[in-house]
Amino acid sequence: MSRDDQRHRLTTVTGMAGLGLDAIASVAYGPESIVLVLAAAGSAGLGWTLPVTVAIVVLLGVLIACYRQVIQAFPDGGGAYTVATRYLGRRAGLVAGASLVVDYVLNVAVSVAAGVAALTSAFPALLPWSTELCVLVLVIVTGVNLRGIVVGAKAFALPAAVFVTSVLVVIVVGLFRPEVTAPASQSTTIGSVGALLVLAAFGNGCSALTGVEAIANATPSFRSPRRQRARRAEAGLGLILGVLLIGLAVLIQRFDVRPTEGRTVLSLVTEGSIGNGWLYVVIQLSTVLLLALAANTSFGGLPVLAAKLARDDYLPHVFGLRADRLVHRHGVLVLAVLSGALLVGTAGRVDVLVPLFAIGVFVGFALAQIGMVRHWRAERGRGWLPRALLNGFGAVLTIAALIDVTASKFLEGAWLIVLVIPVFVLLFSIVRRAYDRIGRDIGVGTVPARPRRTGSVVVVPVVAITKLTAECLSTALSMGDRVVAVHVSFDDEQDRARRFEADWQEWRPEVPLVLLDSKHRVLGPPIARYVKSLTDEHVVVLIGEIEPAARWERMLRNRRGAVVARCVGRTTSAVVCRLRFRLGFSNTV
Template sequence: MEATEPAVGGERERDRLTVPQGLAALSLDALASVAYGPEAIVLVLAAAGATGLDYTLPVTLAIVVLLAALTFSYRQVIAAFPNGGGAYAVAGRHLGRRVSLVAAASLIIDYVLNVAVSVSAGVAALTSAFPSLYGDRVVICVAVLVLITGFNLYGVAESAKALILPTVVFVVAVFAVIVVGLLRSHPLTAPTRPGPATEAVGLLLLLKAFASGCAALTGVEAIANAVPTFRTPRVLRAQRTEIALGALLGAMLIGLSLLIRRFHVAPDPTKTVLAQLTDASLGHNLAFYVVQFATVALLALAANTSFGGMPVLTSLLARDHHLPHVFALRADRQVYRHGVAVLAVAALVLLVGAQGNTQALVPVFAIGVFIGFTISQVGMVRHWRIERGPGWRWRALLNGVGAVLTAAATVIELIAKFGEGGWLVFLAVAVLVLLFESVHRSYRRIGLALRVDEVPGPPQPRRSLVVVPVGAVNLLTREALSAALSMGDEVRAVTVVYADDETAAERMRAQWAAWHPQVPLVPLPSRTRSLTRPIVDYLRRVAAEESDHERLVVLIPETHLPHPWQRLLQNQRGAVLDLAVRRYTDAVICRLRFRLEIPG
């Protein structure tokens, strides 16, 4: 996934990534997938009882072969796209705009599912250590998601150096579980035993297990998307990091599958497979809790990588006019807050809908990822055919093999997981692509209406009437009229007079006459105590009957209070009037916000 935005040109060289830092910053979601990838295989094979679990290792080896092909393929992507080679960028350059939109849609789905799966898997590791929390797993998932979202909305970015420690602890802990477990003749704590077989081992069962286990391959492309963040020589360091990731992930997957077969571990709804293996290998002691807390920490950080990637992707889509331009705006803390908010809401819906169950989300996780993998590999084949540099044939062959394998894996996943929600991924991709196209068409029409490709004539002054709604004679009214007098040739103040409150109307007229601001006050009667209807009717009447004004402007004065809780006390009339005038008239709207300093 596109986990890191390319570094800006002014970034100092020593602030860029080394190989260990690159592994820690860009490989968290891939490394953390060992917490749920092997379990997804076991969950499928357990339907065939103990005999089915014996096939854990062969299925895992097939996945590791695919991992090797992807690793070497993305090593070539790094060399070909030193400025970042995400599927969206590769497809946009070599396969056309629509294919790039499919890649972007699949990436967005991948980001959302990565957050949901990582959070739920992290909470599962926590409840494995403390079973009494199992009943509250959904609440804990929501709390963790809110915490991660809060950090990202306020721009608390993680440092690559700070990520090295939890990454090293997790990797060392997993290898300790593997090595110690392989040296034991019997488990220290008996894991959950396989139940009776409900179906025989067959091709379909093995394909389903393979499709589920492919969720462990998510994130292997993140390094290729962030080559500019590495120290010089960037390409070489990024390639070494990619190879190191493939080697570490492959070794952990094979090691855990050996332990699963050795200890005959079966799924347990209240305890993860990794927790069972830790119990069997290291015992239920301090080491067990270290492994579980390391898993929780790494999965939380893995979820955080999506918050660095998806907002950047949506900002690129917005700059290409495929999403609303608001997604390209950064807040004061250099955060794409709209992208962060959309990601958080989407992940929240999935977590609540799945009741915090990781294995309910994993079946559809890998489909979106492999769509992006396939598009990227096909784009690379086209890249080599166009470039035709030294050795381009074998490079194209390597990416071609990767494209065939990932396409085959996508088809397998779709067939095996279609009834478990796989169809939803394709539906979501189609809906997102249609959304992108619709937004693009809308911006194109807006551009034609604004004649953005033409040089307009010189600006000309126009006679303007400025209408200022007022409710009292005070400092806000004075500031509003002062601004209006500098904007138009003629200024009129209007005030709504309610039929059941003649006393207030007379008092307003008297105060206005005594103040004598050189601006006429027009009373607008209202029988229903409606604020907006009399003003809208007046603006329509002026526009229809007074042709000497070329532009009609409505200046809406408002106070801006210093504290958020004080703003809750305001009546929001300005916003209501803005909406009504915008909807029912062609008047130009100007909202004047007067900063009010309250003593004490």
């Protein structure tokens, strides 16, 4: 791997910044999701904030440990899709892939909408422009990621660092402040209803775990040794997220924070810890920025996943192509279009988008853990049993969490995700069947007949006798056994056509000229009809086009070549070639 190639890949730190923004940003809404549910039971319910958060952090720790094993076993990326396909079968792999695609799209929409919602909360005058602001933020994030994942990681590392440092300061200061006296509240015993409430709070709080799989999915984006760097990034991300979640949960109970209209739980905790001075403003602004930029996690993960799906023939192969700076450009653009449509369709409303969130990622979590259990049983290397038990424990926890999350959010909109995932699986299967059919038609995997030389004719449309015409004819003479130049003349320009024929004979290019009449002043159909009339086994149509050196001059081209190429390509079986005659450059093909 070249040094320039390494330069466009992630380090441990930039990997955490580029692929961990979603997980880190969940600190802003994860604890709040728990509090909003538990507040229904008053102070007694809020007393369960820390236990519920601890349970979520335990699940987080298990997931981090499991995904570190996924990185070690599958360094080529793909995460749950790769593991499930290998050990659970093709259909399970497609379910995992579809669930991750859905979650990545939703993550972009939710992150951008949440960031804009935080901005409009601080500046209510911007509220009527919410949708437009969502699209603007999406365009900015997309533009940065088209420059390369490393560019995005470096650009977003500072906001992430400011946010994490600020929240850590809030936690430390809040823990050492004098004890705050909580208002008296009636004691409530948790019964059957209370248990359902706690489970609902756990399901809501699990939204804080989205994004922890992104590093495993995008392991190929790391510098060598990529296994070690990705595993360190995964561990670092889990440590930061766990500390922040536990710290904020302690402060929520210490300050007896309750949901307040127009205020976020994080802002209330911050104010209770450090007041409403300049650090409070910094945290609020960094929260707004980080929420909006958390979409970057999807831009780092989905293009790599799409490339894996394309490699296995479940998506068009164009998704596997990488442009400059190692960017899977088509994956980035499709993700932007899908999430943009979702933002416009929901008018950027967070309350509509959030119920759809997190289900997809937990489907992937569960399938990945089950697949890893089978992986260790098949490998049976040194220390396989403890690893298999860890993944088995992770599978039990994630399946339980999936059931909880789906049940608690089903009527709020999660039913739509339950329908969309099978639709994606169906689309993947249709693409695969199409590739299989094309492969059979062209004989992939079989030995074709030996190549043989056959007769061919090259047809060259000409407009005037120029250097472009000479270059096209010279190229055509080196391509085929026979070359024919064709010139389309219109009914009202017969004199010009005769003069052109006389000039051609005087020029003597040793290539016959055929004049084609066009009654309706069109170029493509007469040439296409002539090509159809030829009996040669192979027909090539060579179309010359001028390409000026100055970019603005390219707008002056008449596009006749494109018109002819499109008509001939659609209506005949001829091979269409387009020769660029570059002005200001060497005129060689």
